[in-house]
Amino acid sequence: MKNQLKKAAFLWDESFLWGIMAYKALKGLGLPFDLIRAEDIKRGELDKYEMLFVPGGWASNKGKALGEAGRRAIQDFTAGGGSYLGFCGGAGLATKAEGGIGLLNVKRRPTKERVPSFSGRIELNINEHPIWVNQDSNIFHAWWPSQFVLEDKEIKVLAAYGKALPDSFSSDLNVGDTEANGGWKEHEALYQINLDPARLIGEPAIIEGSYAKGKVILSLVHFDTPDDMNGAAVLKNLWTYLGGSQDNAEGRSRGSSEVNSKLTAELERAITQLIIFGERNFLWFRRNPMLLQWRRGVRGLEYNTLYIMIGEIQRQIMQYGAQVADNDLNKIRGMLVPFIEKAQKLLLLERQAMQKGHITYEKCDDDRIKEIRLELFSDSKSHGGMFKDIIDKVDNLLFLLLKQEERKSLQPDIKQI
DSSP: OGGGSEEEEEEOTTOTHHHHHHHHHHHHHTOOOEEEOHHHHHTTGGGGEEEEEEOSSOHHHHHHHHHHHHHHHHHHHHHTTOEEEEETHHHHHTSSSTTOOOSSSEEEOOGGGSOTTEEEEEEEEEOSOGGGTTOSOOEEEEESOOOEEEOOTTSEEEEEEEEEOTTOEETTEEHHHHHHTTOSHHHHHHHTSOOOGGGGTTSEEEEEEEETTEEEEEESSOTTOTTOHHHHHHHHHHHHHHTOOOOOOOOOOOOOOOTTHHHHHHHHHHHHHHHHHHHHTTSEEEEETTEEEEOTTSOHHHHHHHHHHHHHHHHHHHHHOOOOOHHHHHHHHHHHHHHHHHHHHHHHHHHHHHHHSOOOSSOOSOHHHHHHHHHHHTTOSSSOHHHHHHHHHHHHHHHHHHHHHHHHHTSOOGGGO
């Protein structure tokens, strides 16, 4: 029966930017998977698969989407011999944190004790394991990871953090520049958080354990980072090791469709102008094709997430001929335009506030800033407000388009027959 099971299931819910990043990495490597949602898991769809992959995102939101029934289904799947692979938020979901699944006896270090805003390249001290086969370097990428607290001696540490590279960042501070000019002490006093990436050295970055009969690997490192050949090699090894297999299945371009293209082009132009607005006002710059680096005090990740996801909707329609009801796009446009107008106003106010003193994305004394932030994002550290309403609609639409591509890739290309 086991040999009849399908490749890997990819849990889409509450992944957003990180879901697209993982999707592109897996597609680019020809690694087979099916996109599924929490509702599919609740219906028992995991029984068809060897492996469950959960990409980054807010672990707490993933847990809410799964609910008790979904979390229990993942426990049963893994206990029966299924493999679980989680990156960053997907790793956090499998821990014993509140709302987590508890596949491994692992907790997450409290925010006050960890380095909460590290991002970029970092060395790993790796231990022998099949996932490191054919590696030329021990340098990988971490993007604002949590930190593990291990409470089970049976859990294997596959890699621990080493030294951060000079081109990485802690919050909005470049590591190389900061360490060459006085270090972290003064900045930590000002930012009131741990910033020195040396605090990460020796902390577990990738771990492996078991849940009954199933293998579980949790990684705080993103092996799905764009243009990271080193990470791509590990990603392929992970797929093989955990049973996701490899079949070099690549989707075929279906050509452009004019259906919906004007509406999606309009959406893409609007969100692109917001990104340009932030660049023009020295609030962020691009670090790679998927990620921005923003100044402390603004919600750069949220704006970038909308930009990447809307761009992917446009790509699906233009490159693969995917189709969607114009009404759905019009609803998104009706929400996005006022959001962008308010966001631009907020960003200018936040920029002005930065000139007067230190602010964070959640703390500021300006009542005008507080009011707009509450409307756009709520007071949640994760997603809320107008942003959450928009991103959920964009996410649902993108999922449907990706499933269209998935189905088309299984159909014969008539022109080539």
